[in-house]
Amino acid sequence: MTGADAAGRDPEETGQGSASSGPVTSEPPVEPIAAPDPLLPNRVARQSSWVRTVGWLACFGVVVSLPLWVGGAVAELLVDIGVLVALASAWGWLAGFAGRPLLATATFAGTGTVAWAALVDGLAVNPVVALAGAAAAAALVGLVVGAVAARLDAAWGAAATLALAVATSDLARLLGDGVEPVDGAVALNATLRRGLATWLAVVVGAGTVAAVVAVRRSRVGLGLVAARDDADAAASLGVRPLLPTTVFVAAAAAAAGLAGAVSHLQRGAVEPTQAFDTLTWTWPAVVAALVGGLRTTAGPVVGAVVVVLAERLLDGRPALFLLLSGLAVLVVLVAAPLGIAGTLDARLGDARRERLTRRWSPRRRSEMRRE
Amino acid sequence: MRWADAAIAGLLNGAPLALLAVAVGIAARWAGSVLLPVGVVGITAALLADALRPVTELGAVANGVGAALAAFLVGVLVQLGLVSRRAVLGDVARPPIAWLAVTVAAIGLVSLLAGDGPVPDRVEVGRTFVPFGGPTIVGSHLVATIVALVVLLVLGLAAHSQRTLPMRVASDDPAALARIGRDPRLLLAAVMGVSAACAALGGVLTAEVVPVERSAGLGLAVVALEAAAIGSVGSFPGALLGGLVLGLTRALGAELGDGWGEVAGHAVTIAIVAATHRRALRRVGSPTRGSVVLTGFRR
Numbered sequence: 039m040t041g042a043d044a045a046g047r048d049p050e051e052t053g054q055g056s057a058s059s060g061p062v063t064s065e066p067p068v069e070p071i072a073a074p075d076p077l078l079p080n081r082v083a084r085q086s087s088w089v090r091t092v093g094w095l096a097c098f099g100v101v102v103s104l105p106l107w108v109g110g111a112v113a114e115l116l117v118d119i120g121v122l123v124a125l126a127s128a129w130g131w132l133a134g135f136a137g138r139p140l141l142a143t144a145t146f147a148g149t150g151t152v153a154w155a156a157l158v159d160g161l162a163v164n165p166v167v168a169l170a171g172a173a174a175a176a177a178l179v180g181l182v183v184g185a186v187a188a189r190l191d192a193a194w195g196a197a198a199t200l201a202l203a204v205a206t207s208d209l210a211r212l213l214g215d216g217v218e219p220v221d222g223a224v225a226l227n228a229t230l231r232r233g234l235a236t237w238l239a240v241v242v243g244a245g246t247v248a249a250v251v252a253v254r255r256s257r258v259g260l261g262l263v264a265a266r267d268d269a270d271a272a273a274s275l276g277v278r279p280l281l282p283t284t285v286f287v288a289a290a291a292a293a294a295g296l297a298g299a300v301s302h303l304q305r306g307a308v309e310p311t312q313a314f315d316t317l318t319w320t321w322p323a324v325v326a327a328l329v330g331g332l333r334t335t336a337g338p339v340v341g342a343v344v345v346v347l348a349e350r351l352l353d354g355r356p357a358l359f360l361l362l363s364g365l366a367v368l369v370v371l372v373a374a375p376l377g378i379a380g381t382l383d384a385r386l387g388d389a390r391r392e393r394l395t396r397r398w399s400p401r402r403r404s405e406m407r408r409e
Numbered sequence: 410m411r412w413a414d415a416a417i418a419g420l421l422n423g424a425p426l427a428l429l430a431v432a433v434g435i436a437a438r439w440a441g442s443v444l445l446p447v448g449v450v451g452i453t454a455a456l457l458a459d460a461l462r463p464v465t466e467l468g469a470v471a472n473g474v475g476a477a478l479a480a481f482l483v484g485v486l487v488q489l490g491l492v493s494r495r496a497v498l499g500d501v502a503r504p505p506i507a508w509l510a511v512t513v514a515a516i517g518l519v520s521l522l523a524g525d526g527p528v529p530d531r532v533e534v535g536r537t538f539v540p541f542g543g544p545t546i547v548g549s550h551l552v553a554t555i556v557a558l559v560v561l562l563v564l565g566l567a568a569h570s571q572r573t574l575p576m577r578v579a580s581d582d583p584a585a586l587a588r589i590g591r592d593p594r595l596l597l598a599a600v601m602g603v604s605a606a607c608a609a610l611g612g613v614l615t616a617e618v619v620p621v622e623r624s625a626g627l628g629l630a631v632v633a634l635e636a637a638a639i640g641s642v643g644s645f646p647g648a649l650l651g652g653l654v655l656g657l658t659r660a661l662g663a664e665l666g667d668g669w670g671e672v673a674g675h676a677v678t679i680a681i682v683a684a685t686h687r688r689a690l691r692r693v694g695s696p697t698r699g700s701v702v703l704t705g706f707r708r
Contacts, residue, residue, distance in 0.1 A: 133506070139505055141505075193505050196506075197505065200509075200627065200634075201631045201634055201635065201675075201678075205671075205675035211668055212671075316627060317516075317627075321509075321513055324506065324509065328506070356520075357517045357520035358517065358521060359517070360514065361514050361517030361518050361521060363513065364511065364513040364515070364517060365510075368507070368511070371506070371510070
C-alpha cells in the first residue's frame with residue numbers, strides 16, 4: 039500500500055498526490071467516477087420479482103378458473119394440455135437442469151393409472167381420493183428407478199429407463215390382453231367427471247410447473263445443477279446429488295402418475311396396453327419439453343400447446359405425427375437448441391436488459407438528477 | 410418336437426442378437442455413447458427386410474449388406490451432424506435424445522410406408538433341413554447365423570488390431586489423437602458408423618429368424634441392450650453368450666403364448682444383471698466416462 043488509498047487507487051490518478059510529488063497542474067480536477075448504487079441491482083430485481091409474482095398469480099388464477107367458463111371441446115383440449123404440461127415439466131426439469139434424461143415416463147404414468155383404476159374399481163375408493171394413491175404408487179416406483187438411475191451416467195440412465203419402459207409395456211400387453219377396459223369412474227356423472235378431470239388436469243399441470251420453479255430456485259435444486267455442470271467441483275463444495283436425484287425422480291414420477299390417472303379419469307376407462315405405451319406418454323413429453331424450450335419455465339407449457347394442437351391436426355395419422363415430431367426434435371437440437379420459449383426469452387431478455395441498463399446507467403441517472 | 414424346434418430357432422437367433430449386442434458395445438466402449446442402434450435397427454429390420462423380401466437364403470445377406478452400408482452412412486452423418494454439436498442439453502444428455510428422435514422418426518416413416526403389424530413370415534421361401542431326423546432347421550436361419558458368426562469373428566479380430574487402435578481410443582483421449590494429426594470427430598463418426606452397420610446387419614438377420622414388428626425400433630434397441638447387458642458390454646464372447654441366452658429364452662418363452670417371449674427375455678435380463686452387478690450399482694461414478702455399468706462389466 040505504498041501511496042495507494044484504501045480503495046486501491048493510485049494517488050496520481052485521483053489528483054491527491056503529495057506536494058513533493060511534483061508541481062500542481064492547472065487542469066481542473068477530474069470528477070471521480072461515481073460508485074455504482076449498491077441498491078440498484080436489488081431494486082431492479084425486487085421490482086422484477088414483484089411483477090413476475092403478480093403475473094404468475096394472475097395466470098394461475100385464470101388457468102385454474104378456466105374449466106368454469108369453457109365448453110366441452112375446449113375442456114378436452116385443456117385436459118390434454120394440462121396432462122402434457124405436467125409430464126413435460128417434470129421430464130424437462132430432470133433432463134435440462136438435473137442432467138437426467140430418463141425415459142420411463144410411460145412406466146410412471148401407467149403405474150399411476152393402474153393403481154388409480156385398482157383403487158376405484160377394486161376398493162371402491164372415491165376417484166378423486168384415489169388420485170393420491172396413484173401418485174403414491176408412481177412415486178414408489180420412481181424411488182426405485184431413481185435410486186438406480188442416480189448411480190448411472192446420463193446416457194446409461196436413459197438406456198436403462200427406456201428398457202424398463204419397454205419391459206413394463208410388454209408386461210402390460212401380456213397381462214392386459216383380453217382384459218376388458220376398466221371403467222374407472224363410471225359411477226360419476228359424465229358431465230361432472232369431465233369437468234372434474236379438466237380442473238384436475240389444469241391444477242396438476244400448473245402445480246407441476248410451480249413445483250419445478252420452486253425446486254429450481256431451492257438450494258438443493260441449484261446443487262443438482264452444479265453437479266450436472268461439474269460433478270467434482272460440486273462434490274468439493276459438499277453437494278451430494280444421489281439422494282436429491284432419487285427424491286426428485288420420485289416426485290417427477292408422482293406427477294406423471296397423477297397426469298396419467300387424470301387423463302384416464304376424463305376417458306372413464308383404462309386400457310393397460312395404452313396406459314404404458316412409450317410413444318403415447320414419454321415421447322410427447324420429450325417433444326413438448328424440447329420444442330418448447332428446456333431450462334425455461336414457460337417452455338413445457340408452450341411445447342405442450344404446440345404438441346397437442348399438432349396431434350389434433352394430425353388426428354388419425356399417428357405415423358405422420360411420429361415422423362414429423364422426430365424431425366422437429368432433430369431440427370430443434372441442431373438449429374434452435376433453446377426451443378421456442380428459450381429463443382424468445384433470449385431475444386426479449388436481451389432487449390429488456392439493454393433497456394434497463396440504459397435507464398439505470400450512471401450517466402442517465404446524473405442527467406435525471408440535473409433535470 | 411415343438412419345443413426342440415423353438416430351441417433351435419432361438420439358438421440360431423443368438424448370433425444375430427450378438428451382432429446387435431456388439432453394436433451396443435462398440436458404441437459404448439469406443440465412442441462412449443449408447444442407444445445408437447435404436448434408429449438404425451428400426452429402419453433396417455422393419456423397412457428393408459419387408460421391402461426387399463428375399464426369395465432365397467442369400468437374399469437376407471444381400472439385404473443385410475445393403476442395410477449395413479446405408480446404416481454406416483446414417484451413423485456417420487448423425488454423429489457428425491447432431492451428436493457432436495454443442496447444444497442446450499449438454500454433452501451427456503444429448504446423444505440419447507438425438508438417437509431417440511431418429512428412432513421415432515424412423516418408426517413413423519416405416520409405419521407410413523409399410524403400415525403397422527408384423528413383417529410377413531418368410532419361412533416358406535427358404536429350404537428346410539431335418540438333420541438326423543431331429544428338429545427342423547430353416548435354411549435362411551442357418552445362413553443368417555453363419556453370416557453373423559463370420560462378421561463377429563472379423564470384428565473381433567479387427568478389435569485387436571493395431572490399425573483400429575485410434576478408433577478405439579477416440580473417446581478416451583481426443584486431445585492426444587489431435588496431437589498426432591488424427592481428427593477425433595471423424596474417428597468417432599467412423600466408430601458410430603461401424604456400430605450402426607453392425608446394428609443394421611443384426612437387425613435384418615434377426616428379422617430373418619424371428620418375427621419382427623415394423624414399428625419395433627424401440628423394442629429391438631432394448632433387445633440389443635439386454636443382450637449386451639447379459640454378456641458384457643464391449644466383449645465379443647460376452648455378446649455371443651448374451652445373444653444365445655436371450656435368443657433361447659425368448660424362443661422358449663414364445664412357446665408359452667403370445668407376448669411371453671419378450672417378457673421372459675426381460676425377466677432373465679433383470680435377474681442376471683441384478684445377480685452380477687449389485688456391487689457395481691452400489692458405487693457412484695466411474696473412472697471411465699462415468700459408466701457404472703461398464704465398470705461392473707469389467708470386473
